[in-house]
Each structure stands twice: as structure tokens, then as C-alpha cells.
Amino acid sequence: MNRPQALHRYAPRHRAQRGTAAHRFAALALCVPLAATAGLGTVIPASAATTTTRAADTSGSLAIGAAGYAVPSGAVFASTSGSDSAAGTLSKPVRTIARAIALAPAGGTVVLRGGTYHESLAIYKKVTIQNYPKEAAWMDGTVPVTGWTQSGTAWAHKGWTTRFDASVGYTKGAKDGTAPGWQFVNPAYPMAAHPDQVYVNGTQQRQVASRAKVVAGTFFLDTATSTLYLGSNPTGQAVRAATLNHAMSIRAAGVVVRGIGVRRYAPSIWHVGAVTVEQPSARIENVSILDSATIGLGVIASDAVVNRTTIQRAGMLGLHIATADRFQLLNSRVDSNDWERFNPAPVAGGIKASRTRGVLIKNSSVSNNLGHGYWSDVSIYDTKLINNNFVKNVATGIFLEISARGTIVNNLVDGNGAEGIKINNTSTVSIYNNTVVRNARPINIVQDPRTPANTSYGHDYRYNEPEMTWLVGPVTVRNNVIGLPNSKANCVLCVEDYTYKRTAAQMGVTSNGNVFNRVNAGDPDWLTVWSRGTAINPGIYGTLPAHRSGTGQDKSSLAYDGFYAISSTGHLSGTAQAKAGSVAVGLPSALASLSGQTAGAKWLGVWGR
Numbered sequence: 192m193n194r195p196q197a198l199h200r201y202a203p204r205h206r207a208q209r210g211t212a213a214h215r216f217a218a219l220a221l222c223v224p225l226a227a228t229a230g231l232g233t234v235i236p237a238s239a240a241t242t243t244t245r246a247a248d249t250s251g252s253l254a255i256g257a258a259g260y261a262v263p264s265g266a267v268f269a270s271t272s273g274s275d276s277a278a279g280t281l282s283k284p285v286r287t288i289a290r291a292i293a294l295a296p297a298g299g300t301v302v303l304r305g306g307t308y309h310e311s312l313a314i315y316k317k318v319t320i321q322n323y324p325k326e327a328a329w330m331d332g333t334v335p336v337t338g339w340t341q342s343g344t345a346w347a348h349k350g351w352t353t354r355f356d357a358s359v360g361y362t363k364g365a366k367d368g369t370a371p372g373w374q375f376v377n378p379a380y381p382m383a384a385h386p387d388q389v390y391v392n393g394t395q396q397r398q399v400a401s402r403a404k405v406v407a408g409t410f411f412l413d414t415a416t417s418t419l420y421l422g423s424n425p426t427g428q429a430v431r432a433a434t435l436n437h438a439m440s441i442r443a444a445g446v447v448v449r450g451i452g453v454r455r456y457a458p459s460i461w462h463v464g465a466v467t468v469e470q471p472s473a474r475i476e477n478v479s480i481l482d483s484a485t486i487g488l489g490v491i492a493s494d495a496v497v498n499r500t501t502i503q504r505a506g507m508l509g510l511h512i513a514t515a516d517r518f519q520l521l522n523s524r525v526d527s528n529d530w531e532r533f534n535p536a537p538v539a540g541g542i543k544a545s546r547t548r549g550v551l552i553k554n555s556s557v558s559n560n561l562g563h564g565y566w567s568d569v570s571i572y573d574t575k576l577i578n579n580n581f582v583k584n585v586a587t588g589i590f591l592e593i594s595a596r597g598t599i600v601n602n603l604v605d606g607n608g609a610e611g612i613k614i615n616n617t618s619t620v621s622i623y624n625n626t627v628v629r630n631a632r633p634i635n636i637v638q639d640p641r642t643p644a645n646t647s648y649g650h651d652y653r654y655n656e657p658e659m660t661w662l663v664g665p666v667t668v669r670n671n672v673i674g675l676p677n678s679k680a681n682c683v684l685c686v687e688d689y690t691y692k693r694t695a696a697q698m699g700v701t702s703n704g705n706v707f708n709r710v711n712a713g714d715p716d717w718l719t720v721w722s723r724g725t726a727i728n729p730g731i732y733g734t735l736p737a738h739r740s741g742t743g744q745d746k747s748s749l750a751y752d753g754f755y756a757i758s759s760t761g762h763l764s765g766t767a768q769a770k771a772g773s774v775a776v777g778l779p780s781a782l783a784s785l786s787g788q789t790a791g792a793k794w795l796g797v798w799g800r
Contacts, residue, residue, distance in 0.1 A: 243799030246554035247580040247603070251501040251524030252479045256305065256327030258450030263300050267291045268323075271306030288330070292318055303328035303451060312439040314446055322450035330438045332456035332465070333390060333431035339421065345405045348419040351412065353434045355386040355484075356459045363461050368537075375460070375507075375533050383506065383531035386457035386484035387412050388433040391423050395482060395504075395530070433457035433484065440467045449476040457484040463511050464489030475500055487528065490515040498522055506531035509560065512544035514653065520552045529561035535586040535609075538562075545569040546651040551577070553785075558582040564607065566590040567597070567617075570651040570659050574598065577785050582606055588630060591617040593641060595658045600624055601786045603761045603797050609679070610635045616661045623782055624670045626796035628708070628757045631679035634671070636700055638663040638688040638722075663688075665699025670775045672763055672796035674708030675755065682717040683707055687729055694724040695742065702744045704776040706767060706795050707735060708756040718750070749774045762800040771795045 269291040273284035279294045288310050291301040300319040305326030312330075314320075322328040339346040359367035359375050367384075368374045376383050382398040389396045389410040396410045405411050405422040412419055419432065438453040448466075456465035465483040468475075468490040479501045480487040487505035488497070493516040500523045502509040509528035512518055525541045533539035540562025544550050546569055557564040557579060564584035567574050571594040581588035581604045588607035591597045597620040604611040604627040611630030614620050615637045627633040642661055650656050674683055684702060686695040707718060712733065719738045721730040732738035735750035749770060756767045771793045780790035788798060 245578065245580070245603070245797070245799055246522060247556050247578060250499075250522045250554060250556050252477045252499050253450075255329060255450075255452035255479055256322070256325060258322055258477045259324040260321045260450055262302055262324065265296075266300040266302045267295045268302050268304065269308070270304035271308065273304075288312060288320065292316060292320075307331045309334060309435070311435045311437045313437075313442055314439060315442050317443050317445040319447040319449070320451065321447075327452070328450070329452040329454060330456075331431075331454055332433045332435040332438065333388065334434050336389075336419070336430045336432045339425045339430070342420065345402070345411075345420045345422055346425055348421070349417065351417050351419045351432070353387075353432070354414065355433075355436065355457050356461075357385045358459055358461055359384045361461050361463070363459070365461065373537060375537065375539075377532055377534045380532040383533050384460060384485070386433070386436070386459055386506075388455060388457050388482070388484055389419065389421065390431045390455065391421070391425065391428050393429070396421070396423065431455070436462055436465075437467070438465045438480075440469060441473050442469050444470045445472045445474075446470070447474040447476075448478055449474070450478070452479045452481070454479070454481040455483075458486060460485045460507065462486070462489075463491065465505075468492050468495050468515075471495075474498070479503075480505075482530075485531075486511050487525075489513075490518060493517055495519070496521065500524075501526075503527045504530045507533045507539050508543055508562075509540070509557075510542040512542065512550060513546055514651075515544075515547050515550075517549040518544075518547060518551070520555055522553075523555045525555065525557045525560070527559045527561075529585075532561055535562035540584060540586060541565060543568060544571050544574070546571070546653075548572045548651070548654065551575045552579055553577040554579065556580045556582070558584065560584045562586050563590050563609075564588045566592065567594045568592045570594060570656060572596055572651075572654075572656065572659065575785060576600070576602055578602070578787070580605075581611075584608065587611075587613050588627075589613070591615065591620065593617065593661045595619060595656070595660070597621070598782070598785065600782050601788070601797050602626075603800070604633075605629050605761050607631075608677075611673075613637065614663060614666055615639065616641055616663050618658060618660050618662055618664060620664075620666045621782065622666065622668045622671060623778065624786070624794060624797060626672045626757065626761050626763065626800060628672065628675045628761065629677060631677055632682060632685050633673045633676055633680070634668065634684050636663060636666050636686045636695075636698075638690055638693065638698065640690050663698055663700075664693075665701070668700070668702040668705065670704045670778070670793075670795055672706045672708065672757060674706070674751075675710065675757060676715060681715045682720045682731075683709065683715065684718070685720040686722050687720060688722040688724065691725050691727065693722065695722045697724060698722065703747055704774055704795075705745060705748045706756060706763070706774065707745075707748065707750040708754075709750075709752045710755070712752045747774050747776070757796075760800070761797065763796050768795055 267279040268284040270284035273286040275290040277283040464486040483505045485507040487502040489511040505528040509525040529539040541557040541560035563586040564581040573596040583606040587609040588604040592615040606629040611627040775793035777791040783790040
């Protein structure tokens with residue numbers, strides 16, 4: 192959600208700084224051999240551990256055209272070769288989806304024959320929209336563009352009159368922020384908020400701001416002369432350009448959309464998606480939403496279930512969730528979004544949720560996004576992230592901020608550019624059996640000055656929220672494999688209070704049964720950072736024994752320094768996993784039920800790796 196700028200980014204008087212003499216420890220690192228033949232810095236190959244495939248590894252939609260849903264009696268059929276004056280039967284289909292919806296009764300089914308439908312739908316009737324069995328039906332926001340003439344080093348198409356709104360924010364006419372660190376648009380990509388899209392042979396071209404900047408792979412729209420300029424030679428190529436904002440706006444309860452593809456629509460930011468769910472109980476399944484100009488899917492109504500769905504290459508954000516109570520994302524893939532390279536804050540990346548009670552993301556991949564992976568921000572109550580992959584996002588993998596109740600279980604959080612898991616002003620969080628490696632700070636637990644008294648961008652206006660304290664803690668950290676941080680990190684497990692009021696113990700942060708893994712005892716040289724409340728500098732601990740002595744935590748945890756206990760695919764070495772019986776704590780029954788494991792089971796990191 193777009194929020195006032197000054198309150199999001201705080202400027203703490205202190206952040207832990209590595210390398211100072213007062214914080215260095217002379218104690219020897221705790222080094223435990225992984226195998227008799229393992230040497231310092233040894234990388235364990237994937238073949239050395241189990242290669243069990245997780246559900247998240249194979250998540251996402253079936254290929255468009257692969258779904259084979261049964262066709263009920265009385266269905267209305269649409270075909271690209273049909274006529275809207277036809278009856279809508281299998282032998283006499285209508286031409287458009289809009290006409291098929293108009294003919295279908297409430298609760299009826301619309302079946303799309305294979306082909307490309309260039310339409311923008313507002314759905315005010317409970318219907319099911321699905322593909323004809325094993326046929327590929329696409330909604331496409333672009334049209335062919337022909338009639339190019341060479342113009343210097345570029346090619347020109349005259350008479351292009353389509354115009355899109357480039358407002359920068361969630362209201363039409365909004366302007367971008369000016370505060371440092373709080374601007375949607377990265378100055379290096381100034382055209383990001385412009386929804387115009389051009390494709391050459393299916394490859395998206397990048398929009399530039401002037402005719403002089405046009406080179407191969409780019410385009411420019413001269414609005415004064417209504418001329419499109421293309422930097423790549425269109426001769427013999429299929430060129431398409433967007434003319435539609437929305438694919439569909441779901442404005443009736445109980446709508447089902449399944450087995451179809453949605454591609455190349457041009458929503459402005461304030462449209463909140465190429466596909467929007469605006470009424471309760473929608474079901475989206477085996478749908479691919481690709482190449483949306485800003486946001487792929489926006490869900491702003493309760494009880495939506497999104498299953499086996501792929502959202503990729505959205506310009507700013509794959510999935511927007513707001514006031515969408517009891518939302519579920521299952522077996523889905525929200526990967527490679529923020530294609531236009533908006534700044535990660537305030538909104539870009541894979542998924543962002545706000546003001547919602549109940550978010551379940553399970554068996555899904557939220558990876559390779561050019562911003563944050565998953566971000567709960569502003570009064571999300573009860574986030575459950577179960578059995579997912581959050582891999583190689585440019586910013587934070589999992590970010591829970593100014594919210595309450597979070598359950599993070601059995602997730603692979605690997606190779607993210609910022610923190611692996613960040614818990615910021617969020618209360619009552621359980622972090623169990625995650626593999627959190629090759630990020631910046633692997634697990635970062637932070638309190639900043641924002642409190643409920645500071646409500647100018649406020650809580651969920653629909654509820655009285657006594658648990659929404661915006662105070663971090665309690666946070667329970669158990670059975671995780673944590674480590675191998677990237678060069679941006681200065682600690683592995685980090686707990687800080689920038690208000691200097693509470694110790695980690697007063698926050699309720701507890702940690703045990705974990706595996707800490709560093710390349711060596713000096714990389715990073717701090718194993719943990721631990722808030723000491725009113726003391727300006729937190730406690731700094733360079734080894735597990737020092738951390739235990741200073742905090743009383745991690746009594747059964749295990750530290751490996753000098754070895755890669757984790758393979759390149761996130762597998763924990765067999766030697767390390769064999770120690771689970773003495774290191775891990777039993778999995779609570781509620782978390783076992785959520786993650787499909789056995790209550791009381793002892794395992795380190797994600798199951799199956």
C-alpha cells in the first residue's frame with residue numbers, strides 16, 4: 192500500500208558495526224568436521240544429499256492448453272472464429288468472452304476454444320470461465336502493429352493513438368515521493384511507471400524517454416506526433432503493442448477462472464493488476480498471468496483461493512493483496528517480477544500484502560524477483576508461509592513488517608540480496624525448520640520507533656486490533672539452518688532494538704535447535720547480535736559458546752565454521768542432519784499439521800534437503 196513517506200524509513204542512531212576492537216572475540220571458532228575427507232571450504236555437492244523434490248520446486252500453472260476440465264451441460268462457448276450473433280453452442284460459438292458471459296446464466300460456465308482473445312472484461316455475474324479441454328486460450332492485451340518505415344537508425348509507425356496513464360501511486364494522478372529511499376521509480380529506469388508495451392517476436396522492448404535514446408531492444412512513443420519509434424528492425428518480425436489496461440475485473444462473488452492465460456496487459460499502478468479480484472470467494476486455478484505492465488494480480492476481497500497459478504514478469508509487483516481476509520496462494524509460482532526495475536520500496540517484487548486477516552502461502556515459489564520476495568506490510572494478522580521457496584530475490588526473501596502473528600515453517604530461503612528473513616515490529620512469530628543461507632543477514636529481528644500511537648498511516652480500518660502492537664516479539668527460532676551470509680552481512684542471527692528500550696529477552700526472542708554455518712569464524716566475524724535494551728550497543732558474540740554464555744540461548748544448537756554444510760541446492764549434509772536427534776527440538780503438532788510433517792519430528796532445516 193502507498194503510505195506517507197517519512198514514517199517508513201527510520202534513521203537509528205546505531206547499527207551494529209563490524210570490525211571494532213570492542214566487539215571482536217579472540218575465542219577459537221567451533222569447527223566440527225562434516226566428514227573425514229572434508230577440508231576447509233569444502234562445498235558439498237547436491238548428489239551428496241537427498242534429492243527429494245519439494246512441492247514448491249514444481250509449482251505453478253500447467254502449460255496453457257494442458258488443462259482438461261470437464262465441460263458441463265449448458266455451457267456457453269466462445270471461439271475466435273465465432274460470431275456474437277450466434278447462440279453460443281459448441282457448433283455455433285460466440286466470438287467474444289464478454290458475449291459468452293452475457294449469455295451464461297448465473298452459476299453457468301463459459302468455455303473458451305483455443306486462440307487469442309483481445310478483450311477487457313468486467314465480470315458482474317457468478318460464472319466459471321475455463322479453457323476447452325487441451326486447448327490453449329489466451330487473453331492478450333496487445334494487437335499487431337504493421338506499416339513501419341525506416342527513420343534514421345530507427346523505424347517509425349505513425350498514427351499510434353493509444354495512451355496510458357503513468358501516475359506513480361495507488362491513486363490516479365499520484366506523483367512519486369521525494370524522500371530518499373521512498374520513491375517508486377528508480378532514476379536509472381525513469382519510464383518504469385509508463386504502461387506502454389511493445390513486443391518483437393514475443394520479446395518485450397524497453398521504453399525510453401526520447402527519440403535520441405532509441406537503440407536495438409527499445410522503443411519510444413512520441414505523443415506529440417503519435418509516432419512509435421522502434422530500435423530493432425521490424426522487417427519480417429511480428430510486432431505487437433498493448434492497447435488494453437485490464438484483462439478482467441472480477442466484481443461478482445464466487446467467480447472461477449481456470450485453465451487460461453493472460454498476457455501483455457498494461458495496467459497503471461492504481462489499477463492494481465491486469466486481473467483484479469474485487470468480490471469474495473474467487474477461485475483462480477491453472478492460470479498464467481504474464482508480462483503485465485505494473486501489477487499482475489490484485490486481490491482486494493476476502494476468501495480468494497489462487498491455486499496452481501503462475502505470475503511472471505510483471506513490471507512492478509507480481510501479486511498485490513489488501514483487505515483480502517483468508518487469502519490462500521497454493522502450489523503457485525510468483526517469479527521474475529519487477530521487470531521494469533522499480534525500487535524495492537515502497538512496493539516492488541513478488542508479493543506484497545497489507546491490511547488483511549489471514550494470509551496462507553503454501554507449496555509455492557516466490558523467487559528471482561527484482562525486489563522483495565514476500566512482504567507483509569501494515570497490519571497483516573496471521574501470516575502463514577509454509578513449504579515455499581524464496582530464492583534469489585534481489586531484496587529480502589521474507590519480510591514481516593508492522594504486523595502480528597507470523598508462522599514461517601519449512602521454507603527454503605536462499606540467495607536473496609538483502610535479509611533472508613526480516614521480522615520488523617511484528618509480534619508473535621514462529622520460525623521453524625527453514626534453510627536460510629546465502630542471504631545478507633540470514634535472520635534479522637528488529638524493533639524500530641514506529642508504535643500504535645503513530646497511526647498516520649494506521650491499522651486495518653475495518654477492525655479493532657488489540658494484538659497489532661507493532662512491537663516485535665515474541666519470536667521463536669527453532670530447527671533452522673542459518674548461515675553462509677553474503678558480503679552484505681555482519682552477523683548470522685541478529686536482534687536489535689533501535690528504540691533502546693527492550694533486551695532480546697524482554698522482546699521474547701528465543702532460539703534453539705539450530706545449525707549455524709559460516710565459511711570461517713571471520714566471515715562474518717559476528718555470529719549473533721543481541722539487543723541489550725537501554726545499552727546503545729547490542730551484545731556481540733563471535734562464537735556459539737560465547738552466544739550461549741551471554742544470552743542463555745541455543746543450548747542444543749550446532750555451529751559449523753570452516754565448512755559449507757549446505758550444498759548449492761540447499762541440501763544439508765548427511766553428517767549434519769544425522770545430529771538432528773540431539774540438536775533439533777520436536778516439531779509442535781500445530782506446525783506439523785500445517786506443513787504435512789509428523790508431530791514431534793526432529794529435523795534440521797527444510798524437510799527433504
